Amino acid sequence: MAEKGPITSPLADAERDITAKSLQATLVDLVDLHLVAKQAHWNVVGSDFRSVHLHLDELVSSAREFADSVAERAAAIGAAPDARAGTVAESSGVPEFESGWRQDRDVIEAIVEILGRLIRRLRARIDETDKTDLVTQDLLISVAAKLEEAHWMWQAKLSGS
Amino acid sequence: MAEKGPITSPLADAERDITAKSLQATLVDLVDLHLVAKQAHWNVVGSDFRSVHLHLDELVSSAREFADSVAERAAAIGAAPDARAGTVAESSGVPEFESGWRQDRDVIEAIVEILGRLIRRLRARIDETDKTDLVTQDLLISVAAKLEEAHWMWQAKLSGS
Amino acid sequence: MAEKGPITSPLADAERDITAKSLQATLVDLVDLHLVAKQAHWNVVGSDFRSVHLHLDELVSSAREFADSVAERAAAIGAAPDARAGTVAESSGVPEFESGWRQDRDVIEAIVEILGRLIRRLRARIDETDKTDLVTQDLLISVAAKLEEAHWMWQAKLSGS
Amino acid sequence: MAEKGPITSPLADAERDITAKSLQATLVDLVDLHLVAKQAHWNVVGSDFRSVHLHLDELVSSAREFADSVAERAAAIGAAPDARAGTVAESSGVPEFESGWRQDRDVIEAIVEILGRLIRRLRARIDETDKTDLVTQDLLISVAAKLEEAHWMWQAKLSGS
Amino acid sequence: MAEKGPITSPLADAERDITAKSLQATLVDLVDLHLVAKQAHWNVVGSDFRSVHLHLDELVSSAREFADSVAERAAAIGAAPDARAGTVAESSGVPEFESGWRQDRDVIEAIVEILGRLIRRLRARIDETDKTDLVTQDLLISVAAKLEEAHWMWQAKLSGS
Amino acid sequence: MAEKGPITSPLADAERDITAKSLQATLVDLVDLHLVAKQAHWNVVGSDFRSVHLHLDELVSSAREFADSVAERAAAIGAAPDARAGTVAESSGVPEFESGWRQDRDVIEAIVEILGRLIRRLRARIDETDKTDLVTQDLLISVAAKLEEAHWMWQAKLSGS
């Protein structure tokens, strides 16, 4: 993703490369998150079907919106983003989500696990970009804020039931 | 996708299996179409950048909306849809789209080729579902109508330039 | 419903009569569906109250909208539609729905059963109208698409709980 | 409708029973009003077709909205409402509305008669609830205000023509 | 309209030619319908002026929208549509509409006659396209549904007055 | 709250004082209701998290809106309203709501109890204002209507689960 291209960068080369890597990894995570959330949206069954079905679509919306911002930030610093199906399938940090009908409780647990993992990966990148690009860091912080909010809400559903 | 599940089908088994296969294949094509259209949206460069950049987002919207309808139709006939990144990467009918910055003219040609290919695949499925499920056929016809409209518009851009 | 009236028909007499019967029967089913869904909306109790209460109102909306389209299609082919309370009470295909407070799980099961029955009746009419009026058939197909989608969603709630 | 149920009442038993009876009777009248208004909406013919057709739909909207408020008020005082087709057909105060195409003038006269009758029934209930539940009375007053407004407008159409 | 052009067709040549002819004829009918409806909208007089004036504008909107869909469908199958004033004047199926102020009753009768004629022509094309292009047929069916609905409504105004 | 002030009252002194006391007490109850509902909104956990979380926000909205109307009615009769934190903490009729994470079922039971208590207090004030100010009474009736509706809905969730 960090090859020389037609878009100049407001960053020096080294900073651009580190920042670009953080953005590319975040982009793949977010695109995969939205694919898995949609998958769950269609395949969930159980007494909590409607609530989970609707809640997942909010996650899809957030993931799509942030994926767009992250990819366009990559372009803005002169690095071509890559979120093709193959790239996502290979390099995503989202754990395997089993196919077929899925019980509501299983879906909630899977989403909690996925969000926890993506948040940990994201926090590391927030540290990395502190020295390379504050604009990118600011964007990653807002992604983290949203994912951590979602993490709380999905966890809250697991309590005591 | 056609395994026995918690959702009963309004169709007999044989009809359900054929219909489910058509829907699953269309779902994968549409999800990949939207991933590639987003990829192009971010990576296009050239004097026609803005027009192509905006036009691609309309394709993304159509693809997303129809993917949702198609997946939910599969669920409605008792077949669990699958549009995870890995499944898409393996079974999509969308030809390879090269990574990195792409010149506007190249992008237009690629989109024209992709749409042409998806339309041919889709028309075959419209024939297949004529005997198995008119409701599904009706949905696939509306997908074809939209893709063929898009195909005309993207082709129109190639003429004489 | 098929008596001679002030509205000419675009169909020949025989085709008009068969089509009109399909439309009249569908109209009664849809009006009764909306009355029962409202009844359930007001009388449901249980821990899933809010989700079921809201979900039923979407069914009410769909049933009302399609009842209107179906009745106006009957008028358009020159047949006066009839959906008065007495007619609905006598000729509806919707099974009896018990009065009084109803537990959420019971309501879901009742809705699943009602939808399953209406879909079977509707699919027979789609076949009948294939030879008499493609415009009416197209409308019935869209009704079926919506009811089958609803059938999936209400069934999904029953799974494994 | 007034059987003991899972919902406690803010009213004493005697007051709750009288209030519940008023609400149940109003509910049935309003649901039948909306069924008849829809019936007329579809079957009216004559030079005033469009005006009557549109005007009836406003009556349908009001009747639906108030039916909802009335049924939910019944629930709120601990009485399960009943507006199933059979119940409506049996206990409604709306006079018989003939099936088939109806001339515009006939429709207007029928609506004027129906509204006049429902208003008389409603005013008696406003008096009854004065001692049992002011919240319910307030709701019935707003129903009367709307029906009397409609009564004026439909009567105005009959004058001198 | 069916000459070779820069837009490839998803149909074989013979099917494309038949389909294109149906679309071109429908396009001309719809464009002329909207011109005549506007003409009537401006020239109608009589006690029913306002109702007819407003009702005609809904016909204008439908005709414009469908004309657009039909023309773009022609383009999508590789046939250049033609709806210039001269072409419309020569090949339209809409009967002559007299110029000058027109009494409301005359306008209604003229619209009823025009719609009846266009519907008959359209139904023939729905049959023709059954074998050549289901996507086009689906579009023509939706045009017929709308025109037949309008036909009912305009006829209803003539009854018994 | 009933001290002499710069705003004249449309009521005589005695009536104003009684009415003002009713309004002030209602104001405090409603402000505390909204604080507790928000508290619950943030601290609820359990499998029904999302549904309860969203439902509570509707209660917050109602409470805020009515608090505003009640306070402004007090001002309109010349009595300065008081809803500062200290005043609310001391004089509210809302029972103690425990801090920390709260299980969904506990929250529902607490809300049902709180609403029941506020309704009882409110109904007494509706009686009191019957002789002092019909405008205020009308406002309190609409508050009661809303709280009793909410009471039904929250109770419905407790049934049989």
Next chain:
Amino acid sequence: MAEKGPITSPLADAERDITAKSLQATLVDLVDLHLVAKQAHWNVVGSDFRSVHLHLDELVSSAREFADSVAERAAAIGAAPDARAGTVAESSGVPEFESGWRQDRDVIEAIVEILGRLIRRLRARIDETDKTDLVTQDLLISVAAKLEEAHWMWQAKLSGS
């Protein structure tokens, strides 16, 4: 206003006459209030111009809306309302408002006086209609609520400045 007319009344004759008189007097007051408020809106000057200019338009809106409701209520009980300029000029309860440019403080004082007077007149009519028509009384109560709210706000501006 209370002559026999083409609209039947839901009230007995004596009750209708008293109610009609209350409504007619209120109508005239409200129409005159809106004329005076508009007059002030255009002629106010002073450092508080903008605030008073905007605030007056809210009074105009309320007055217009309530005038419409009051007049239509009169019609609904079979009494023809009269709010022609001459009738308003003769029978309005609004005190004379001097023509020409008016200082902001003067305008505020005039509005406070006008509102105070209209409220007193209105409260008497609320008492009168208590025995003749609860629907009308309910409407007059909501007018009083709004005017008394406005009275507070305009008075508040006079305090201590």
Next chain:
Amino acid sequence: MAEKGPITSPLADAERDITAKSLQATLVDLVDLHLVAKQAHWNVVGSDFRSVHLHLDELVSSAREFADSVAERAAAIGAAPDARAGTVAESSGVPEFESGWRQDRDVIEAIVEILGRLIRRLRARIDETDKTDLVTQDLLISVAAKLEEAHWMWQAKLSGS
């Protein structure tokens, strides 16, 4: 209206006086037009009730909007506008409109006559302001355009019926 005031004029004194007179007369006409149109809106009866009732409200809206623009134009040229009930009753150019219930046909004829008269008065003022203030003339032209459009529409209703 043309007395010296706190607002300076962009016009010389003579021009300001003539322009102010035109604006004041137009203002009174428009305010009276709206009062009469509202009066008719409430008192019309007859088979065309609904159409006339709705059509009149559009006239009310136009009259109100233009009255505001005209009054504010007067203020902008330094002349205090006057549209109090007494002023309107005395100086309006609108012919007397009889009180009580009015048959639809009578109402239409009255409106046609009123509009004809106001248009003639207005055209004279357009000529007068040609030499004194083009900004005012432009406003009066737009008032004339609207009133003449309305005149056509109300006349059209009278033709041949």
Next chain:
Amino acid sequence: MAEKGPITSPLADAERDITAKSLQATLVDLVDLHLVAKQAHWNVVGSDFRSVHLHLDELVSSAREFADSVAERAAAIGAAPDARAGTVAESSGVPEFESGWRQDRDVIEAIVEILGRLIRRLRARIDETDKTDLVTQDLLISVAAKLEEAHWMWQAKLSGS
């Protein structure tokens, strides 16, 4: 178009005839402009397809809106407008636009030429109506303003490319 009709004119006969001729000619030009712009919208091809395709639809909207205003102005001065296909084909001032697919550059040049010609015709009519009807002149000025703005924008596209 200027024959005696049921609509009286605010203009003297001679002025009405000249004004009516100007309006009729403008109407035909605008209707033909919108037909040609739609024709171009559907048939344009070339690398600038999308931009031209969208830009043409704005021209269609303007032309339709102004055609309506111009026709209704003709009616308002008592002249029956005529914009039927035959009339447009015969009397329009728009030069021939060739059928079939059209290259984007050709379309732009054709639109520039058409607009230039219509503007010249329109400016002559603005002069003519200066003495006959200022209201009509005002309308034609606003048409000219819009067409000249469009002329600039379409010309701007031709520069230096």
Next chain:
Amino acid sequence: MAEKGPITSPLADAERDITAKSLQATLVDLVDLHLVAKQAHWNVVGSDFRSVHLHLDELVSSAREFADSVAERAAAIGAAPDARAGTVAESSGVPEFESGWRQDRDVIEAIVEILGRLIRRLRARIDETDKTDLVTQDLLISVAAKLEEAHWMWQAKLSGS
């Protein structure tokens, strides 16, 4: 601004030059007005802060909108507009506005003076364009109407305080 360019003019050369000069001068005045109004919006202090702060933003909006119309009109007559900071600073007719915090009363006086001056300049241009371009004159008249309305409102604030 009047140099030969790629955009042809609907005006003869002499008329174009005079008109272009009027438009260019008006453009500069309006752009400067909006810069000064924003400057005041940010720097105003005093007890009337909020009212003045908000009122100024309406002036900013009007100035921006009209600047756009004026500049595009210049382009439409073939003259390139110029509103760069340097041009504005040199040729604007807006008097110097002192920097730093400004008391509310001072701001109001400054705005009144600025508007008075711009109106005088504008009225001269309305006269000039009467013979060169009625379309431009029409635009300048609407600018004057708005500025004179604003002038009244800002003056009204100065009266007697």
Next chain:
Amino acid sequence: MAEKGPITSPLADAERDITAKSLQATLVDLVDLHLVAKQAHWNVVGSDFRSVHLHLDELVSSAREFADSVAERAAAIGAAPDARAGTVAESSGVPEFESGWRQDRDVIEAIVEILGRLIRRLRARIDETDKTDLVTQDLLISVAAKLEEAHWMWQAKLSGS
């Protein structure tokens, strides 16, 4: 607030505790700010009533929105927020606000003092969270930005008057 709970934290224990304390204190400040701003909104009197009354409601909105974000951020890091009336009354940083009618100038001074104090407390927390949680810090920065903007605007009203 920092007790072990059902929600895992993305932060280590020490960081979570410090961050939670900052969030809890900010939450209480914001909830109290909104209670006091509402109190002032209802009790303000004086010539600036309307401006202050409206301005306070914007402060209420900001305070409510940020309170929600702050409480949900606390939940997201695994700490249960507490904003019950008692907690607010005891631990808020907002100085005492006297009850009863308050003169506008007094209100403005009180708000300025309150905002100044809350800002100082907030800035200290921004420093503290710099080392514990950047996501929280980012949220507190946006709260500070809004409060400091409000502080400027309320101070501006005090200047020189």
Next chain:
Amino acid sequence: MAEKGPITSPLADAERDITAKSLQATLVDLVDLHLVAKQAHWNVVGSDFRSVHLHLDELVSSAREFADSVAERAAAIGAAPDARAGTVAESSGVPEFESGWRQDRDVIEAIVEILGRLIRRLRARIDETDKTDLVTQDLLISVAAKLEEAHWMWQAKLSGS
């Protein structure tokens, strides 16, 4: 800009002065950017006219919105902002933009250059404010994010054409 004023600062003097200088310089850059973007919007010609014309208006919107935020941030820290035409002309960092018609390619290159330069200046200020005011830094980061996004998009248009 940093002189002592009526607005107290939440920052110490030294920090306030540095921060104020950064904000003032950014304000001037943004105001000039919007003036130049508007200038280009009106003067661009060439085959890409429409796309560039529309794209520039998005830049204008961003520049205006951020200028407002930046100026209000300066006020909030007690420094009076200055963006009068003269100040902008003298101290802006935007390079000279030539007057008259400009070819589309030239415009794109100029915008790319301007954005590049403003971004470099802005990044330096982000560093400076890191130690003086995190709230201001946060705002400047969001400005940089937007300008860098725009920089990418405008550069993308230059590639390979």
